[in-house]
Amino acid sequence: MRAALIMTLAWQDFRDEWRLSLCAVLALVAVIAPLLLLFGLKFGLIGRLTERLQQDPATREIIPLAGGRFSAADIAALAARPDVAFALPRTRQIAATADLLDPQGKTLPVEMIPTGAGDPLLGSIAAPAGLTDVLLSQTTAQKLGVHAGQAVDALITRQDAGQVQVRRLTLLVKAVLPISAFQRDAIFAPLALLEAAEDYRDGRAAPALGWPGSAAGNARVYPAFRLYARDLAAVEPLRQFFARQGLVVATQASAIEQVQALSQRLSTVFWLIAGLACAGAFAAIAAGTLAAVERKRRALSVLRLLGLRTGALLGFVLAQALYSALLAALLAALLYGLGASLLNHLFDQLASHLLPAHLAVALLAIVLVSLLAATAGGWRVTRLQAAQGIRDV
Structure with a gap:
């Protein structure tokens, strides 16, 4: 009161x-x-x-600068780390290419980039599920004049005993990535397709595509990987982790800092x-x-x-x-x-x-x-x- x-x-x-x-x-x-x-x-x-x-996946990407030797188990162990959002093996760069045919029959050389569920570059776009399902970068789609749902032919070439050999493969375009996701000419495909293309170029059989060749040798070894940190705070600790392993990597740590x-x-x-x-x-x-x-x-x-x-x-x-x-x-x-x-x-x-x-x-x-x-x-x-x-x- x-x-x-x-x-x-x-x-x-x-x-x-x-x-x-x-x-x-x-x-x-x-x-x-x-x-x-x-x-x-x-x-x-x-x-x-x-x-x-945080929204730009490139900021969280960690790129190995020198060739390494990684098994599937090594990459799986990286993907299981709590500070890693996505990790997937990469085949050899020289083998991860293809020539796409436009409607006039002209070829367009592109990168073949492995992708899968959880790939930060895809955003809300679903990862390709089938072996021959792919996603196109926007520059590639514009140059070929194709859209989601259409098919595009790809040529996989190799040299055997001095002779150039070519295999033709029909790919189904499931979606086209926005230009903000990737600015170069590329296709995003399942890892199995890149492995089959690498096997063919190495003279080995690619059973998934029905391409004959020599029998597979030892367990596959990958020279690199695609890896994205969980968040910005995880980039520098991951760089330090790889440095302790003797692997030099490129990161966007300076921009974050x-x-x-x-x-x-x-x-x-x-x-x-x-x-x-x-x-x-x-x-x-x-x-x-x-x-x-x-x-x-x-x-x-x-x-x-x-x-x-x-x-x-x-x-x-x-x-x-x-x-x-x-x-x-x-x-x-x-x-x-x-x-x-x-x-x-x-x-x-x-x-x-x-x-x-x-x-x-x-x-x-x-x-x-x-x-x-x-x-x-x-x-x-x-x-x-x-x-x-x-x-x-």
Whole structure:
């Protein structure tokens, strides 16, 4: 009951001195609004850059630069690692090529890239299931003039005893990848098709395609692999893992590091500015509260004379600080919304962005700083005597 009375008295006094109250609110807004906009810019900009890196599979790709010797079990072990999103063996580069025929009979040399379920380059496109099912890169589809659902003929050539031999293979185009996924001429096919083409070029039989040849030898050994890290944080640890294995790989670790370094620098700048601004706001609120106590000395003494204790008088001071903080937070949030909309419009992207949790934390911080500063500035209310309320001054 007494708390409600104190809150009511504080609000009436806060409203009666509306000019001074408005100055206190605007002083807080001048500190809070720029900080919200600065943090929104940091969170939105860095979040956008990180999201772009995360969504670009090439950023998470790890490419072996030197030929190795990997068994199917070795690649399966890599794929099973928790920090690996996708791993698949690759056949020899010279064997992983084909010549596609366009409607005029002209050939288009393309890469043959193994793919399967979970390939980050495919996005929402289903991986080819059948042996002769393939996906085309967009440049390949444009040059051949074919679309999903059509068939395309491929020529697999080899030299045997100085003679060029050619096998013709009909492939079914299941889908065409967007240009953002792959920019070169290529077909994405099941690993089994690349293995059959490699066997044919090595003079071995390719039973899956019905092509005769010599019997297969020892277990297949792959010179390389396609591998994508689970996320950006896993790229550098994987690079270090392969380095310990004596395998040199190429990664986008430098690009990721640049974004992380930018995030750290912006964090340092933000907290430095925030610290200075909060210190200034604390001093201003404390000084304003101290001045208000001096100005209202007689009125507060009368309240003590009427029976209010020290804690209630301090609550009166804190309640007014709370009103200022809440109004300033509301006005600062509105100004931030306008500023963020302008920045996002100017940059044509989500340059400044805050989550509801960020605004909630900001509100809590504003209230705490305001109450602490008001407590520091309002300590003199504890020294007021009831006699001052009836003394003629």
